[in-house]
Amino acid sequence: MESSAGKKRILLLYYSFSSQTNNLVQTLVTGLEEYRVEVFRERLIPLEQLRFPIGTISGTMSMMVETFFRKRMPILPLSPQCFENYDLIILAGPTWSYNPSGPILFLINRDGNKLFPGQEVLPLISCRGYWRLHAWGLKRLLQKCGARVGNFIVFSHPSIEPWRTIGVFLKLAGKIPEKRSWLRKKYRKYGHSRKQLEEAERFGRMIGREMSEDDGDIQSLDFNTPLSRP
8 A cells, every 4th residue: 555645655663782783774764765655663661771782791691592483572562654655564573592582572472463464564673693493483373363474684793603692702701802802803893784775775765666567576685695695
């Protein structure tokens, strides 16, 4: 359904813990807005704010265990605009211990049957590297709510393993891995690179261009590139 101005409407729902998803969302929207589309953004806000970095090894380990078992984290109510009619919903968030984040899982449990029936949903995943189980589980949950999920955008951190896992763990524990002499040559930066953000902007243009076409098909777009999934 198009807006009164003839623009296709996109709802972008997202949760960002360490700003990595937020950065991807911002650049994606920059690309989208080059085209004749209307974007409404809604950030999911947990009732209990999480601190980044977590700050301790024990706290990081505890969170990893809880998220492995898919702990839901309650969020504030969504704005009324989220329940309007949209041509596409982009659902963006990080991978937590192979799963969607707690706020995303809570959103689906609480609001999924109102938001997603009959909707085309495009998940955007920000992850360390292990995203496939997340994608599979998220697709199943969305389909149970009646959504159509035919494509994914995935951005994994560009550092190589095992340094990527070590670096992310230390970062969450508040240990600044980029400054450790034994690690910094292998792990230069936490999170996504500038080139990956530029790629997200390009993906936004791809989506905006496709949405502007009468017969546009989001499922046909190729988001699997060396920059998005190095």
